[in-house]
Each structure stands twice: as structure tokens, then as C-alpha cells.
Amino acid sequence: MRVDRAVDPFGGRSGLIEAFRAGSERALARAISIVEDQSAGFEALLDELRSGVGSARRIGITGPPGAGKSTLAARLARRLRNAGHRVGIIAVDPTSPFTGGALLGDRIRMAELAVEPGIFMRSMASRGSAGGLATAATEAADLMDTFGFDRVILETLGVGQSELEIAAAADSTVVVLVPESGDGIQAMKAGLMEVADLFCVNKADRPGAARLVKEIEVMKAIRAGYALRGVPRHHARLTSPGERSGWAVEAGGGSDDVEHPGDPIASPSVWDVPVLETVATEGRGVAELMAKLDDHFLSLTATGELQARRERALLDQTVRILIRGAETRALAAWERTKDEFLEDLLTGRVSPYAVVRQLSTQE
Ligand SMILES: Nc1nc2c(ncn2[C@@H]2O[C@H](COP(=O)(O)OP(=O)(O)O)[C@@H](O)[C@H]2O)c(=O)[nH]1
Ligand SMILES: [Mg+2]
Incomplete structure (x- = not known):
């Protein structure tokens, strides 16, 4: 699939790279398409456009279909934009072809964002190409990052392995659940508990939100209990591969606690996964979400x-x-x-x- 110069407005690869570096969003869009289609030379292009990668904070938003991830992502993006950030959004749907309901919904809902300067939105779907969606989504995020977006939001369906892989490529992962149909248990089954740095109980305008918050708190406590078993007291940090929130479990807590020299007191390594209530359609709770994301990033930085x-x-x-x-x-x-x-x-x-x-x- 060579890019035909006659139909290529950038005049070939060097033109594309030049336009990308000059800040052309059309060039960014074209580069992402090349990556998504795995057109000839796409890896060389990514290689050339890597300088500055790692400047953006990457925020993963995951959860079951219909939970309100896209609505929340759009609200968060706008708020980040108002705070002066440049925001890239990648909405990933592994199953939906372009005719599919979810993706179409995203496109319509997010269409207004596309015309807002400083916010760049992109949908990606698996086209059955080799390598999987997680890699392509990461590469699209890399491009947005090097292009100059300092916040990149990755929205994924939290239902499969590749979505968890995408979440693992984010600095902070938000798990969105709704107070309906046993979402809490579903989250547990789908491995979402492990990847969550923050929970949003969205659709908090509906009954049952407070109960779901409690359920999640209980599941967190159970996880913390398991994680601490066999671990010496006062070891506030636990690191185990693949258990992203496992490291942040608070140790101790008994009444006979004694401070040992060198023990961290209220250590920044202790990240207590927040459980927020949001109403994405009204933007309720989005300011708190943004603040907690900042806190989380500070904690990540402070702890290494x-x-x-x-x-x-x-x-x-x-x-x-x-x-x-x-x-x-x-x-x-x-x-x-x-x-x-x-x-x-x-x-x-x-x-x-x-x-x-x-x-x-x-x-
Ligand atoms: N009542 C209510 N509806 C919401 C809320 N957030 C999103 N929705 C609606 O839920 C539906 C699914 O939202 P969407 O963002 O597409 O969910 P996604 O599949 O997780 O991306 C849409 O009709 C939204 O308008 C909310 O906080 N309250
Ligand atoms: Mg969506």
C-alpha cells in the first residue's frame, strides 16, 4: 500500500513528517491512519516521529460498554482543555466495524470535540491486522504525545485482554462502573480491580450508586487483605508484576502500631484508590476526577x-x-x-x- 504522490497532499513521507513537526493536525491524522492500516513503512515513520515521546500524561478510561466512558472522556477533555492542556483522545473499540453502534455513538457524541482547537479525537477499530489493537493504540498515543498533546486519554472497553494491555500502557487508569446489573462483580471477574487507579461510579443520578461505592470499597479491602497476607508489617509498598494497584496497599493499621525509624509516615507510596461518584452527562464529579488524577500522578512521580x-x-x-x-x-x-x-x-x-x-x- 504505497502512498501515491498524486493523492498524497503531503508530498510523500518527508513532506508528511515536516507537516507533522510543523503542527499540522491533518498530518497527525494521516500518520495515525498509516499506523492503523500498517501501510508500508509505518514502523519507520513511527521511529522517525519519536522524539519527545513520554511528555504526555496518559490516562486510560475503561469499563463495560454503556458505562459512560465516552461521555466522561469528553467532559474530562474539555475540563483539561479549559485548564490549558492540549488533549488527545483515542477511543478504542475492538469489535465494532465502522458501522457498529458503539463506535458510531462515540463519533457522534465526540464530533463536537473534533472542531475544538486543542482537542484531537480519534476512533480506532481492529481491522483484523496483525499485532492487535493494544499496539496500534499505544502507537497512536505515542504520535499524539510527540505531536504535542500533553494529555492523552485512551478509552477502551474493559472486557478483554487487549483492553487490559491498553490500560497497562497508561500512567493512570480510571475504571468506570454503573450502579446496575452487578457491575462490581463483573469488574472483579474482568480483572478491572487490578488495573484501577481510580474508580468512577458513573450515572450516580440513578439509584444504587452509594451501594456500588460501598461494594467497591469492600472489594478493595478484600484485595488489600489478600495482598498483605504474609507481608511483614510496616512494609507499605508491595510490588508484584501485573498487579498494578497491589503496590499501593496501606500496611499496618493495628492499635499496637509502633513507629520504626525510617518507616514512612503517610508515605506517598500509599495510594488509596479513590472511588468517585460522577454524572458524566451533567459533568458532575469531573472536577474531582481531574484533581484525583493530578494527585495520582504526583504519587506516581514521588514513589518512582x-x-x-x-x-x-x-x-x-x-x-x-x-x-x-x-x-x-x-x-x-x-x-x-x-x-x-x-x-x-x-x-x-x-x-x-x-x-x-x-x-x-x-x-
Ligand atoms: N443517566 C445518565 N446517563 C449517562 C451518564 N453518563 C453517560 N450516560 C449515557 O449513557 C449512554 C452511554 O454512554 P457512553 O459514553 O457512550 O458509554 P460508553 O459505551 O462507556 O462509552 C449514553 O446514552 C449517555 O448519554 C450519566 O452519568 N447518567
Ligand atoms: Mg464509548
């Missing part, structure tokens, strides 16, 4: 956890790029040669293993 998270995310990304490349090459090799093998394979003369062996030696 920001660096640790970003290092983890970078390693994850590198591995995913590696796997994507291997997958792309393997599938191309298969497409080139499968006709040779097809009959033997289907009639059982050769096994799939023998075919793969031969393909790998040909590469």
Missing part, C-alpha cells in the same frame, strides 16, 4: 512508580512490535507458498508441522 510503569510499558511494547513483525513475515511467507503445500496438506501426505518446518527453513 511512574518510571517503573513506563519501563514496563516500553518493554511490553517492544515485545509486541517484535511479535507483530514475526507474525507479519510468517503470514507473508505462508501466502507466498501455501499453494505448493495445499494438496499434500489436505490429503494428509504432509502434516502441518512438516509444512511449518519447511516454511521456516525457507525464510
